[in-house]
Amino acid sequence: MDVLIPILTMGALGLILSAGLAIAYRKLKVEEDPKVVKISEALPQANCGACGYSGCRAFAEAVVKGEAETNGCPVGGEETIAKVAEIMGVKAGEVVKKTARIHCHGDTEAAKDRGLYLGITTCYAANLTGGNKQCPYGCLGFGDCVLACPFDAIQMGGDGLPVVDEKKCTACGKCVDACPRNIIELVPLAQNMLVFCRNLDKGAAPKKACKNACIGCGICARACPEAIIMENNLAKIKDYKKIDPEKIPAIEKCPTNAIGRLFKEDEG
């Protein structure tokens, strides 16, 4: 008989509380747009923040509200963007797959040191003091971008320059923000020509600081004026699609190899 008392009291308590929960569920229900859940599920869930929102869910909400573009997630690639567009019932815009590229070839051999740097070994800290290299524009080589990359796509090469793994890179842009010298840029993956320098100085200064610096001679711009222009003593690729394959050898006559192809076409 004694055993029945706790069973009955607990049972009654359970019934009352579940009734309370049932009422609360009905009364306090938050209407949620099913689209947000769907979009959120379609996203890569990396919560990297590359879209400019605090995470995948926040981005999904922004898309539903119409604040963000459906192709705002650079990480997921074409597939994700197509899915998001489908959920929203709009046509997916054209997506150009991008990747991070390093605009510097000032490796340990080419770029001269400015003195013995004994400070903190991060790029940000070194940049505050003027850096460890003579070139005030080039890569400092302490790997802030490596630490910033949430996808493990950047590694420090043996020559003191970071190397981007295009297969892993999702073009989230974290490394671009992390670089105090602004030498990383998101470039279309198909673009096979890059200026490997950011030095804007005139005259002999760039060459003195680094063997691989753009000296602003303008050979490349004269070889292919439709695609390459000179801006502030630095070559700039205006539109890579206009580079005529026949003119590539002329462009690559660059005396310091500061502009050139990233890979040979036949190697893919």
Place this chain on the structure above:
Amino acid sequence: MKTKTFPHGIHPQEFKETTSNKSLQPLPAPEKVIIPLHQHFGSPAEPLVKKGDEVFMGQKIGESNSFFSACVHSSVSGKVMKIENYNHPLGNPVPAVTISNDGKDRVFPDIKEQKDPLSLNPEKIRQIVKDAGIVGLGGAAFPTAVKLSPPKDKPIDTIIINGCECEPVLTADHRLMLEYPDDIIKGAELVRIATGAKKIILGIENNKQDVYNLLQKKIYTFPLEISLLKTKYPQGAEKNLISALLKRAVPRGGLPFDVGVVVQNVGTVKAIWDAVAEGKPLYERALTVSGAGITSPKNLIVRIGSLFQNAIDYCGGLQDSANILVMGGPMMGLAQGTSDVPVIKGTSGILAWAEPEHITEHNCISCGRCVTHCPMGLVPTQLMKYSKLDYLSEAESRGIMDCVECGSCQYSCPAGIPLVHWLRVGKHKITDLKRKKSA
């Protein structure tokens, strides 16, 4: 006699005797000067001259429309060779005007003496100080015209003249006080007139007893008080000086304005007097070239834009063992990668020495020495960790922005942790973030 002081701080060895009895001498003007357009706290100046222009000594060559800025003047007469980026002692290169010196030192015709400088009105004094491009010569290079324009709701009652020179090794301010005491006191009076304050206090550390005795003998009609301070680092930091002399605490994130005080360095008030009385803009400054790596250390008056190398050569060159070159004092100075950098308005010293071995960094053992010595009452080791981990809002709420980068924490750290550098990184990251948010 009882000396005043502030809580915490350190007692580094001074090494001042090498140059403290050597009088200031002018460094011969070099063949060319390189004058950076950004030498001060605030926005950079825009060039007013172009390549090929003839300029006079003391002619304005750079100006900015911004309130937080300072003009730049030519320190020689000659021809503008180029306006291009050049090495800068504070870090990355900035645009600089290179002028070839014709050796004639032709003074700009507009420069005239003022007959009765002490009778000028505050507005006029501020205008002259602004046009003369005067900035704080203690090292921070804060535009002086801004300091002389206190907000209306914050009345100023006291002017503090900073004659502490608490950095070890440096003696240029000491020599200035010994050689130009009248100019400094009269300059201080001009600051008092410009801000409407009631009294002037000159604070001197008690290792400069000779200056104290000299000034005690002199009789001035100004409301001047000379106060002897304990020799301790960083006695000359603005907020510590106010706390030592007036027992007032500047609120967190505030300025001396908030407690009714304006602090000026002795070099700055001398420059103010020169500008108002003689019409001479700020184109030269006193500095100390010293350290074990300099063959014959000296106190020099150097034209802005002379290279460090010019000053070092004049002092007999570097010794072979020297491997560290620093602009400023040994505590707060910035290490230089090359001697091919120009002297700027904030250069209080050029030091070279031989560092026997770099101290290797160990883990923090939480001994708390940095906390004991921090004059601002911060916990440097904690702030360092926040800065390292990018916990910026946490660091800010614990007062990282109050750090004056005096280096007391790092000096006392037995683990050799570069605390100041980490705190600097944290401060810069916070400012960058704020700039990004406001943009």
